[in-house]
Amino acid sequence: MQKGLWQMAFSWLTEPVMPVPSVVPVVKRKAVKHIDLDLTQWCRDTATSLGLTELAKTVEVVWNSRMRSTAGRAWWPQRLIELNPKVKEHDPEQSARTLRHELAHLIAYERAGRRKIAPHGIEWRHACAELGIGGESVCHQLPLPRRTHAKRFLYYCPQCRIEIKRVRKIKGAMACLACCRSHNGGHYDKRFRFVERHH
């Protein structure tokens, strides 16, 4: 897995969030999201058992029908887990594992607070082990047919030179989160705005 895939980005148009695993679009597409009360309750109980009271109070699990080949995503500090309904159809057992994978992200971020951690670093792996999925892979992708159209837009961070590919043109400003974190305390900084690379 390419390192760049796990690089994160955010936009000044939205609240600073922690998208996992990859960059998020600036424009929020309308998505059909159904909260899953059972899975939400399971996460709340698990967080309670780990003594993470804030997480236990607010974590929510939703099924997002607009997700394509990404199995799950975790958002912090929103404390939201999005799951791809295709996971259920593809392999029901996998949805329990995906849920644990994503909850492990929230647990790791919850414990880290403002301290910067790697998305799939030691804190996440530790949380995975606590949730019974030690040795979990960092991959969020489903073995589903990918969208057929190629990612036509190529961008790079002028600082770290990481490249990201997008199907659509980036609207608005989007900066490299890794560099914003390293050099600007995690706040949006136009110096690290992604630049389009023309082939």
Ligand SMILES: [Zn+2]
């Ligand atoms: Zn992950």
Ligand SMILES: [Zn+2]
């Ligand atoms: Zn960068």
